[in-house]
Amino acid sequence: MSIPIKVRAGNGEIKALISHPTENGLRKDSKTGQLVPAHFINSVIIMLNGKTVLDGQWSGGVSKDPFITLRVKGMKAGDRVNLSVRDNMGDTGSVEASAS
């Protein structure tokens, strides 16, 4: 799972784009006519210097390739941000970045 992330200490903003198909289980495959099974991220966690600042749950109603922005108080340059996700099929991904 590719997860480009940007962290700006100036406004405390964390932006991440998570490459993921994010199927809600309601879409039909245009070739086979069969429903595409649900496959979506159900857990997203953002930590700042090891402290959880966002513990999120998602449904398949989040768009494909989920994009999330979060503003956190008190962020300084050099602070470490970790974002990790898990989907309903057990796949996981994570990324670390320093605030600049």
Add this chain to the structure above:
Amino acid sequence: MNSARRLLLKAAGSAGLITSAVAAGLLIPGRALADWDSAAFSATRLIDALAAIGASRATTSLDVAVKTPDIAENGAVVPVEVHTTLPKVESIAILAEKNPTPLIAQYTLTDFDGVLTTRIKMRETAKVRAIVKADGKFYTAAKEVKITIGGCGG
């Protein structure tokens, strides 16, 4: 969440206790402390989804704003910004009122600084509603988005 785990989480006030819970195999590192709330996410009516997250009596607040495009041609990608000036924000939920299952995202937050965004799918023209829990109380605001092509499939 089972009751034993709930008690454990209540008891786990310190990092040390969390660490020992991990060591005991009760918690898996890197996983959310809270289980995925399937009751809330599978609710097909807005009223049931709100009840499942405890927000049935949320107060409409001018201190919460939902920012979206007025018209989204593609319902598969609708950018939603939730802004709030409320202090002591504990959680934010995002719902699309006429989606097959309205609850889309639920976030528990610490040191939140007023802005959270997520891109969502919408089946049809409807209100996008944000629920903000701050200092133990639920507040809400909503914004209608006109959808040209629905983005939920089916």
